[in-house]
Amino acid sequence: MHVEDNQLVVAGPGGNPWRKMVTRRQLLSSAGKGALALGAGASLLPVLGSSNASAGTRSAGATGAATLRFGIEYTDTPDQNTVKQYILNPFLASHKDTAAIDYVVYNGASALDAGLKLALSAHAGPDVADENGPSYMPPFANAGTAMQLDDLYAANGWGTKLFKFATEPCLYKGHYYCTPSEYEGLHLWYNVDMFKKYGWQLPKSFDDILTLGKAVQETGHWVFMAGFSDCTACWEWWNSYAFNAQLGAKKLRQVLTGAVPWTDPAVVEAMTKLKQLWDLAFIANKEASAISYDEHWALFGAGKAAMVMEGTWGFSTIHEYVKDFTFGVTTLPMWNPAVEQVVPLGIGEVEFINSATKYPAQAKEFLTYLTDPPSHLAGYITGKMISIYAPCVYLTESQFPPGTDPIFVKTILEIQGLIKEGKFGYVSWAFWPFKTEAYMYDNLSSVLLGTLSIESYLGQMQKIFDSEKAAGDLPTVPVPNVTA
Amino acid sequence: VGIVTPAPPRRAASPLLVTRSSSRTRAQRRRRFRAWLFVLPALIASGGIVGIPSLFTVGLSFFSWSGLGAAHFIGFQNFVQLFTDDSVFVVAVEHVLIWTVWFLTIPVALGLGSALLVSRISRGQIAYRTIFYLPVTIASVVVSKIWQWLYDPVVGVDPVLQAHHLNFLAPNWLTSTHVVLVSIMIANTWAWWGFLSVLFLVALGQIDGTLYDSAKVDGANAWRSFRFVTLPLLRPTLIFIGLLTTLWSFITFDYPYLMTQGGPAHASETLSTWMYFNLINMSQAGYAASIATTTTGFLLVVIACYVYVRIRGWEV
Numbered sequence: 001m002h003v004e005d006n007q008l009v010v011a012g013p014g015g016n017p018w019r020k021m022v023t024r025r026q027l028l029s030s031a032g033k034g035a036l037a038l039g040a041g042a043s044l045l046p047v048l049g050s051s052n053a054s055a056g057t058r059s060a061g062a063t064g065a066a067t068l069r070f071g072i073e074y075t076d077t078p079d080q081n082t083v084k085q086y087i088l089n090p091f092l093a094s095h096k097d098t099a100a101i102d103y104v105v106y107n108g109a110s111a112l113d114a115g116l117k118l119a120l121s122a123h124a125g126p127d128v129a130d131e132n133g134p135s136y137m138p139p140f141a142n143a144g145t146a147m148q149l150d151d152l153y154a155a156n157g158w159g160t161k162l163f164k165f166a167t168e169p170c171l172y173k174g175h176y177y178c179t180p181s182e183y184e185g186l187h188l189w190y191n192v193d194m195f196k197k198y199g200w201q202l203p204k205s206f207d208d209i210l211t212l213g214k215a216v217q218e219t220g221h222w223v224f225m226a227g228f229s230d231c232t233a234c235w236e237w238w239n240s241y242a243f244n245a246q247l248g249a250k251k252l253r254q255v256l257t258g259a260v261p262w263t264d265p266a267v268v269e270a271m272t273k274l275k276q277l278w279d280l281a282f283i284a285n286k287e288a289s290a291i292s293y294d295e296h297w298a299l300f301g302a303g304k305a306a307m308v309m310e311g312t313w314g315f316s317t318i319h320e321y322v323k324d325f326t327f328g329v330t331t332l333p334m335w336n337p338a339v340e341q342v343v344p345l346g347i348g349e350v351e352f353i354n355s356a357t358k359y360p361a362q363a364k365e366f367l368t369y370l371t372d373p374p375s376h377l378a379g380y381i382t383g384k385m386i387s388i389y390a391p392c393v394y395l396t397e398s399q400f401p402p403g404t405d406p407i408f409v410k411t412i413l414e415i416q417g418l419i420k421e422g423k424f425g426y427v428s429w430a431f432w433p434f435k436t437e438a439y440m441y442d443n444l445s446s447v448l449l450g451t452l453s454i455e456s457y458l459g460q461m462q463k464i465f466d467s468e469k470a471a472g473d474l475p476t477v478p479v480p481n482v483t484a
Numbered sequence: 485v486g487i488v489t490p491a492p493p494r495r496a497a498s499p500l501l502v503t504r505s506s507s508r509t510r511a512q513r514r515r516r517f518r519a520w521l522f523v524l525p526a527l528i529a530s531g532g533i534v535g536i537p538s539l540f541t542v543g544l545s546f547f548s549w550s551g552l553g554a555a556h557f558i559g560f561q562n563f564v565q566l567f568t569d570d571s572v573f574v575v576a577v578e579h580v581l582i583w584t585v586w587f588l589t590i591p592v593a594l595g596l597g598s599a600l601l602v603s604r605i606s607r608g609q610i611a612y613r614t615i616f617y618l619p620v621t622i623a624s625v626v627v628s629k630i631w632q633w634l635y636d637p638v639v640g641v642d643p644v645l646q647a648h649h650l651n652f653l654a655p656n657w658l659t660s661t662h663v664v665l666v667s668i669m670i671a672n673t674w675a676w677w678g679f680l681s682v683l684f685l686v687a688l689g690q691i692d693g694t695l696y697d698s699a700k701v702d703g704a705n706a707w708r709s710f711r712f713v714t715l716p717l718l719r720p721t722l723i724f725i726g727l728l729t730t731l732w733s734f735i736t737f738d739y740p741y742l743m744t745q746g747g748p749a750h751a752s753e754t755l756s757t758w759m760y761f762n763l764i765n766m767s768q769a770g771y772a773a774s775i776a777t778t779t780t781g782f783l784l785v786v787i788a789c790y791v792y793v794r795i796r797g798w799e800v
Contacts (some may be wrong), residue, residue, distance in 0.1 A: 039600065070770075085520070110764050113764065114551075114763070117551040117767070118551070120552065139550050139553065139767060140547075142552070144553070145552060145553075177612065229632065229658065231745075232747055233765075259659070285637070286659060287637040287638075287659055289658055289659045289664075289744065289747055289748040290636060290637070290656070290657070290659050291636070293633070295636070299505070299638060313600070433766075435766050435767070438761075438765040439766075445747050445748040445749045445752060446748075446749035448749075449748055449749045451661065451751075452749070
């Protein structure tokens with residue numbers, strides 16, 4: 001494995017909203033602000049779901065050395081073991097001043113955010129922790145509960161070594177508060193065999209989607225599979241696609257920075273086209289609210305639908321369900337012929353250090369190990385940590401070991417090419433201010449089902465966006481290299 | 485006539501009686517003190533775990549707070565927004581009212597009906613009780629998943645019904661904004677009515693059988709026995725179930741959240757799911773607290789009604 005400094009130019013947003021939807025909470029009581037947190041918690045937290053903290057890694061046996069607590073949201077034992085194998089154990093072997101690292105497991109993304117807020121407001125919580133993306137960091141930064149990482153960025157050259165698109169959003173009010181631990185892009189996944197059988201062509205425009213969709217429906221299949229019954233936030237995948245495809249990266253960036261309002265005709269047009277797809281029953285035959293995430297892959301694997309619009313995290317799941325046909329992955333068609341092709345990118349996971357850690361030196365060492373590409377590259381390129389940790393650096397084809405899924409390799413290399421050229425768009429979970437984002441996905445179904453007008457929807461988004469902008473909570477949005 | 489007889493003293497004022505009375509009072513005080521002493525740990529725990537946080541929550545509803553950092557006092561602003569600028573809150577209130585009416589009628593009728601039927605049999609009653617109660621023991625997560633599968637548009641009952649041209653029985657259970665709340669209530673009812681059935685069975689078992697014999701001698705038929713013997717004697721149970729159901733309906737969270745997360749289009753939103761969304765997804769802890777406080781306000785009215793009923797002695 002090799003990483004060249006200065007090789008990295010730009011990178012895209014990312015964040016795995018699927019992993020966001022899981023929940024957990026951690027109750028920690030202490031004096032001072034903890035009482036306030038507990039006070040709110042006792043009556044409000046019963047609805048947060050359960051939290052659990054489980055011991056993770058082995059002890060290195062170094063007497064008097066630190067035991068770090070590592071906050072994570074992946075609850076599956078195989079995932080935890082993989083991270084242990086590729087990251088934690090090697091780290092412990094080479095860092096004798098850390099005796100052990102214990103997992104603090106939060107049951108999913110929502111629980112992760114809620115649990116961290118509670119714990120850190122009580123000056124407790126894990127020493128190093130995941131968060132769902134850079135847009136989740138401003139509250140921690142404002143409260144002083146996340147440590148500034150400027151020294152680590154300077155010492156390790158992360159500003160240039162890692163994808164700039166991934167590190168820039170961690171910059172808040174002039175300071176770095178997090179490091180990106182993975183990136184992801186939205187793509188079009190399709191049933192290659194079905195396309196061949198019926199002689200369909202991949203769509204290149206919105207009109208192509210309309211034509212193809214009708215052809216697919218005539219064969220009795222669904223056009224796009226989707227399942228959001230256990231992930232309301234996952235509706236935003238379609239928001240993100242629509243805005244990127246209709247506005248293009250340049251105009252979307254103007255909207256995200258407040259130069260163009262959400263009520264702009266171009267944004268209205270994006271929502272109108274998205275609703276058109278819904279009204280035509282192209283999206284899960286209008287049944288997305290009754291289908292779960294796993295089921296949507298199972299149904300796609302059963303040949304129920306021709307396509308899926310989803311992110312690269314799908315590589316960690318698709319092989320479980322798609323066994324009877326060949327699947328393909330390609331870039332999503334743009335809806336507006338006047339805009340350049342981009343891939344909506346995002347950062348779905350970031351890492352940060354708790355300001356109240358008793359072991360700041362060890363926590364910094366661990367964060368460095370976690371962030372610096374060599375530490376977990378092996379786990380990633382073998383496909384075992386696709387949706388957990390993805391090094392935000394350029395890879396070459398030769399770095400992937402023989403036998404790695406060729407579609408995975410091809411997709412990652414394509415994304416990296418687009419990052420290098422600056423042809424990236426923005427996913428909502430990385431580049432939207434978080435309240436605007438939450439309103440957007442929570443109310444998309446209302447728009448699609450006709451209980452809320454597009455104008456009201458975007459008007460309310462603008463109102464929330466304005467308040468977040470006034471509070472200085474807009475995330476940094478990297479500049480793409482596109483003309484439109 | 486004209487002679488006024490002084491009323492005898494209620495108690496003789498003998499020194500012996502005074503002593504007995506005093507010692508009885510002291511003994512009563514000691515007993516009362518001991519009782520409070522035993523209750524004290526629970527009171528302290530309850531006050532610490534429920535009371536203080538509840539007061540904090542009420543206080544928090546007057547603040548703007550993200551859940552981290554400093555909170556800013558904003559007076560009644562959260563409540564003003566809640567009652568004047570939050571259409572989802574209104575929808576959520578409507579839904580919990582529908583939920584309350586449903587659970588005060590359907591599961592109660594099912595529970596009472598089944599209990600009346602089962603109470604008439606002597607052999608196998610335990611088996612029936614067990615079967616009725618079994619769904620109550622299944623975690624709501626599991627029940628939700630079972631019903632999600634039943635409602636599934638691809639592998640659930642809908643495709644089967646549609647294949648038999650019974651489309652009117654396949655109303656898109658979890659995707660229709662008109663049906664989704666009922667779908668969730670059906671799932672929850674399945675898991676709940678057995679509990680009520682067992683409660684009613686226990687209550688029915690405590691009714692003195694000679695009352696029915698007397699009613700029979702007086703010429704009462706089955707309906708009149710039910711109307712004038714069973715129902716009045718079930719009143720304490722019914723009132724208790726009514727209170728429990730109302731309180732529980734207003735704070736219902738698990739089934740709506742697990743099955744639809746309040747959607748689609750807020751069609752199954754409840755006060756608790758809306759509070760959760762504001763707390764977790766919007767990081768508006770103060771606003772979420774105002775929803776919690778308002779919900780508690782609604783429930784205080786319900787509890788006041790219950791207390792009134794008890795004071796009036798209608799419960800027994």
